[in-house]
Amino acid sequence: MANVDVNELAKFSELAHRWWDTESEFKPLHQINPLRLEWINGLCPLSGLKVVDVGCGGGILADAMARKGAQVLGVDLATKSLRVAQLHALEAGTDKVEYEEIAVEDLAARQPASFDAVTCMEMLEHVPDPASVLRALGQLVKPGGWVFVSTLNRSFKSFLFAIVGAEYVLKLLPAGTHEYARFIRPSELARMAREAGLELHSAKGLTYNPLTQRYSLGMDTGVNYLLALRRPA
Structure with missing residues (x-):
C-alpha cells in the first residue's frame, strides 16, 4: 500500500487545472517559489546537478x-x-525536466543514491507516514548530497495563521487544505x-505579512519552515 491519503490526492486533483494560474488557489506557492528556489540554489548551486522533486504537483518548483x-x-x-x-x-519549452507517477519509496x-539534491516541499503534512518519506529521501540522495524539506509547524501560532487566517479569514487557501493534527x-x-x-x-522560517501581502524567509519557524539536510559523505 502506497504511503498516500486518497482524499488528499482527490483534493489536489480537483484543482489540478489551476496549478499555473497565479491568481488561483495556488497563488501562495507561486509567491513563495522564488524565495525557496534562491534558498536552495544559495546552499546548493543547481546548475548541472541531478535533482528529484518529490510531491511536485503541477511542477512549480521542478520547472x-x-x-x-x-x-x-x-x-x-x-x-x-502531473499531466498539467x-x-x-x-x-514553456523547459527541456531539463521530466515527470513520473511513482511513490517516493518505490x-x-x-x-x-542517484541524486545530488532532493526536494520535498509542502508535502509531508499531507501523507499518512512522513517518516517513511524521510527515509526514502535519505536513500535517494548521494553521499554528500542535499535534502530540502518544508512543512508546517504544529503550534498554536500555526493553527491561528495557517488554518484560521489563511483558509478562513484571508482566504489565501481553500478551507480544509490543511489538517492541524498532521502538522x-x-x-x-x-x-x-x-x-x-x-x-x-x-533551518529557515517562512512568514507572511498580510499588510504588504509579501512572504519572507527569516528565523521565525512558528508557522511554515524549511530544513536543509545533508547525507554524510
Missing part, C-alpha cells in the same frame, strides 16, 4: 530548478497534476531526518 540548469525529475501520485506539469513544460528502491514540529522532523541518516544543516 524553476530546471531553468536554473538542473536536470530535474518531478514525482507525484496525482495523475492530473508535463503540458506546462512543453508550452523510486528510492529503484534509484538509490510536524521542527524537532520531530529533525528526529525523523536523523533516523533516516541525514544531518541538519540549517
Whole structure:
C-alpha cells in the first residue's frame, strides 16, 4: 500500500487545472517559489546537478530548478497534476525536466543514491507516514548530497495563521487544505531526518505579512519552515 491519503490526492486533483494560474488557489506557492528556489540554489548551486522533486504537483518548483540548469525529475501520485506539469513544460519549452507517477519509496528502491539534491516541499503534512518519506529521501540522495524539506509547524501560532487566517479569514487557501493534527514540529522532523541518516544543516522560517501581502524567509519557524539536510559523505 502506497504511503498516500486518497482524499488528499482527490483534493489536489480537483484543482489540478489551476496549478499555473497565479491568481488561483495556488497563488501562495507561486509567491513563495522564488524565495525557496534562491534558498536552495544559495546552499546548493543547481546548475548541472541531478535533482528529484518529490510531491511536485503541477511542477512549480521542478520547472524553476530546471531553468536554473538542473536536470530535474518531478514525482507525484496525482495523475492530473502531473499531466498539467508535463503540458506546462512543453508550452514553456523547459527541456531539463521530466515527470513520473511513482511513490517516493518505490523510486528510492529503484534509484538509490542517484541524486545530488532532493526536494520535498509542502508535502509531508499531507501523507499518512512522513517518516517513511524521510527515509526514502535519505536513500535517494548521494553521499554528500542535499535534502530540502518544508512543512508546517504544529503550534498554536500555526493553527491561528495557517488554518484560521489563511483558509478562513484571508482566504489565501481553500478551507480544509490543511489538517492541524498532521502538522510536524521542527524537532520531530529533525528526529525523523536523523533516523533516516541525514544531518541538519540549517533551518529557515517562512512568514507572511498580510499588510504588504509579501512572504519572507527569516528565523521565525512558528508557522511554515524549511530544513536543509545533508547525507554524510
